[in-house]
Amino acid sequence: MIARRHLPFAVFRHVVLAVGAVIMLAPFIWLLSLAVKPADEIFTTDIRLLPLKWDAARNFTEAFNKVPLHRYLLNGVVVTAAIFTLQVLVALPAAYALAKLRFGLAKPLFALVLLGLLIPGHVPAIPHYIMLSHAGLLNTYPALVFPSIISVFGIFWIRQFFRTVPDDLIHAARLDGLSEFSIVWRIMLPAAMPALVAFGILSVVFHWNDYFWPLLVVTSPDMAMPALGTVYLRNTEAGTDYGPLMAGTAIITAPLVIAFLFAQRRFIEGMTLTGLKG
Amino acid sequence: MTSSANAFQSGVSVRSVSKSFGQTRVLSDISLEIGPREFLTLLGPSGCGKSTLLRIIAGLDHADEGSIALGNQTVDGLLPRERDVAMVFQSYALYPYMTVAENIGLPLLMRRTRSWQRLPLIRRLHPVARAATGTIARDVRRAAEALQIETFLDRKPGQLSGGQRQRVALARAMVRNPRVFLMDEPLSNLDAKLRVAARAEIAELHRRSGVACIYVTHDQVEAMTMSDRVAVMMGGEVLQVAPPAEIYDRPAELRVAEFVGSPKINILPGTVRSDGGIDVPGGALAIQSRLPAGTAVSVGMRPEHCDVAPGLGAGGIHGRVRHRENLGSDLFVHVETAGEHRIVARSVPEIAAAVPPDATVTLRPRPDRALLFDRAGRRL
Ligand SMILES: Nc1ncnc2c1ncn2[C@@H]1O[C@H](COP(=O)(O)OP(=O)(O)O)[C@@H](O)[C@H]1O
Ligand SMILES: [Mg+2]
Numbered sequence: 342m343i344a345r346r347h348l349p350f351a352v353f354r355h356v357v358l359a360v361g362a363v364i365m366l367a368p369f370i371w372l373l374s375l376a377v378k379p380a381d382e383i384f385t386t387d388i389r390l391l392p393l394k395w396d397a398a399r400n401f402t403e404a405f406n407k408v409p410l411h412r413y414l415l416n417g418v419v420v421t422a423a424i425f426t427l428q429v430l431v432a433l434p435a436a437y438a439l440a441k442l443r444f445g446l447a448k449p450l451f452a453l454v455l456l457g458l459l460i461p462g463h464v465p466a467i468p469h470y471i472m473l474s475h476a477g478l479l480n481t482y483p484a485l486v487f488p489s490i491i492s493v494f495g496i497f498w499i500r501q502f503f504r505t506v507p508d509d510l511i512h513a514a515r516l517d518g519l520s521e522f523s524i525v526w527r528i529m530l531p532a533a534m535p536a537l538v539a540f541g542i543l544s545v546v547f548h549w550n551d552y553f554w555p556l557l558v559v560t561s562p563d564m565a566m567p568a569l570g571t572v573y574l575r576n577t578e579a580g581t582d583y584g585p586l587m588a589g590t591a592i593i594t595a596p597l598v599i600a601f602l603f604a605q606r607r608f609i610e611g612m613t614l615t616g617l618k619g
Numbered sequence: 620m621t622s623s624a625n626a627f628q629s630g631v632s633v634r635s636v637s638k639s640f641g642q643t644r645v646l647s648d649i650s651l652e653i654g655p656r657e658f659l660t661l662l663g664p665s666g667c668g669k670s671t672l673l674r675i676i677a678g679l680d681h682a683d684e685g686s687i688a689l690g691n692q693t694v695d696g697l698l699p700r701e702r703d704v705a706m707v708f709q710s711y712a713l714y715p716y717m718t719v720a721e722n723i724g725l726p727l728l729m730r731r732t733r734s735w736q737r738l739p740l741i742r743r744l745h746p747v748a749r750a751a752t753g754t755i756a757r758d759v760r761r762a763a764e765a766l767q768i769e770t771f772l773d774r775k776p777g778q779l780s781g782g783q784r785q786r787v788a789l790a791r792a793m794v795r796n797p798r799v800f801l802m803d804e805p806l807s808n809l810d811a812k813l814r815v816a817a818r819a820e821i822a823e824l825h826r827r828s829g830v831a832c833i834y835v836t837h838d839q840v841e842a843m844t845m846s847d848r849v850a851v852m853m854g855g856e857v858l859q860v861a862p863p864a865e866i867y868d869r870p871a872e873l874r875v876a877e878f879v880g881s882p883k884i885n886i887l888p889g890t891v892r893s894d895g896g897i898d899v900p901g902g903a904l905a906i907q908s909r910l911p912a913g914t915a916v917s918v919g920m921r922p923e924h925c926d927v928a929p930g931l932g933a934g935g936i937h938g939r940v941r942h943r944e945n946l947g948s949d950l951f952v953h954v955e956t957a958g959e960h961r962i963v964a965r966s967v968p969e970i971a972a973a974v975p976p977d978a979t980v981t982l983r984p985r986p987d988r989a990l991l992f993d994r995a996g997r998r999l
Binding site for chain 2: 507509510512513514515516517518519523527528531532
């Protein structure tokens with residue numbers, strides 16, 4: 342009913358969205374297109390999406406031969422998984438304490454969390470770097486993981502979610518014999534799943550694509566994270582061989598895209614829950 | 620559920636408990652003694668501090684002053700889980716991500732196993748942990764059978780109706796044979812029919828368990844029908860503690876008299892005459908009070924203690940019918956007397972035709988049932 346009455350508007354809306362989608366997707370489509378073309382077709386004046394001669398196999402093998410792409414992917418998985426796990430281990434109890442426990446420092450501590458939200462992640466980068474350097478940990482997994490363990494955003498986020506959990510549930514758990522830590526893991530963790538999924542998506546996407554911090558602490562290619570890896574790939578032949586470069590970039594973006602396609606509904610649920618909507 | 624598990628059974632003592640939230644005083648100097656097998660109801664309007672008192676007894680909140688004892692043990696320093704009390708919440712507070720069986724079994728699991736025995740793999744392999752899992756399953760089933768929810772054990776709370784959830788909450792409270800049951804308006808989320816059935820059932824379960832129970836409600840019918848004794852609370856104070864019949868027949872205060880009984884008790888201002896009778900608007904009460912002449916009192920008359928007769932008779936209170944409610948079994952006649960005071964009288968439907976609206980009638984309160992209160996609201 343509503344749709345029919347507002348038909349002109351609906352058409353208009355879809356046109357606008359479609360144009361937006363094309364503009365957003367064009368670079369990726371172009372990237373995929375280049376990834377399957379032979380070198381001599383890349384620098385032609387006519388624009389065509391599909392190649393005359395398919396050269397996907399060569400581009401993709403070249404990409405893997407030039408740099409250890411699989412290693413970047415592995416690093417990406419290990420580091421993002423470690424970061425997210427540790428973030429949850431820190432954020433859940435902290436969020437629980439801030440949301441549900443009454444203690445003298447609750448307010449000032451929460452104010453500190455809010456303050457932490459205002460500080461860009463790049464600000465403590467140099468101190469972190471110096472600390473890691475003194476500890477002799479540069480160019481290791483711990484160096485990639487350590488600065489991100491405490492996510493003030495994660496704490497804030499989950500705390501806001503915990504505020505909506507009824508106090509009676511926690512009271513019941515206390516009477517049933519659960520310690521405060523058991524309450525966090527047995528009662529609050531399952532309740533916080535939607536918030537955790539949303540946070541997990543943001544965390545993994547951010548750290549998978551992070552270029553700045555790996556650039557600082559990684560000195561050898563075998564420690565590179567995916568985003569940094571594409572740069573290594575470009576540097577190997579001074580960026581002349583676009584086919585393999587695009588193929589490598591496609592592979593590095595692929596895991597996130599595939600994960601998105603599989604978990605699309607959760608993804609969107611999580612995003613709407615956050616109120617960020619994109 | 621067996622009596623063997625509770626070798627010693629205990630009552631509850633609430634000793635001069637006070638509590639404020641910021642500037643608001645929510646409980647002032649509450650003292651209560653609950654017997655070892657007693658069913659005591661805290662009855663009061665919402666916001667009077669009932670839940671707060673229950674939380675303090677459970678150890679979920681702390682009193683500013685005063686102390687709580689279970690049996691002869693003071694429990695003020697004990698954590699909720701160490702007090703061994705079980706609570707049923709108004710919202711039921713079931714764990715939404717656990718099945719019914721896990722909900723009921725959790726208090727047993729936490730008490731009968733150590734934390735390392737609850738780790739996923741060990742729980743399945745370690746002999747002690749496995750044995751505990753077995754006995755827990757057995758006890759859960761027994762509790763579920765007592766409440767006829769054994770067919771829902773594998774469901775999640777979200778898949779159950781309100782009445783079924785309420786039973787799960789009861790089962791979770793009963794499964795571990797606590798020292799005391801605390802129930803915070805457990806029936807208020809049920810529809811009227813279910814509530815009547817659940818009233819009887821809770822009273823019955825309490826009798827069988829033989830454990831003290833403190834039951835919170837704002838519903839006077841629940842209080843009157845289920846309790847051994849009722850504590851009427853208002854504004855953070857306990858006004859009267861007595862068996863239901865006594866609360867009803869001999870309320871200690873005007874506020875208690877007004878809170879208990881439906882329709883509400885009729886209150887008229889009155890003055891004591893020199894012969895001991897009492898003048899009220901529209902007439903007089905033929906009673907023999909021993910109060911000095913001229914004393915101002917409030918006279919309370921319950922609707923069922925006021926007879927209605929058509930016409931202007933001698934004595935009694937005269938008035939005009941304003942409204943009638945015929946419930947089939949009873950007829951409530953709303954009468955307006957001099958000074959626009961309203962009195963509701965209970966009569967039988969047969970006289971409905973004789974007392975049409977605007978008819979003049981004579982009310983004759985039963986002198987022996989009239990309640991007199993002084994200016995401050997105390998019963999005389
Ligand atoms: N945690 C709290 N903080 C502030 N005020 C509270 C808190 N809990 C209860 N109160 C206040 O205390 C009063 C009594 O509450 P409660 O014990 O829940 O009443 P009841 O259960 O009789 O309805 C209410 O006025 C309520 O607003
Ligand atoms: Mg309450």
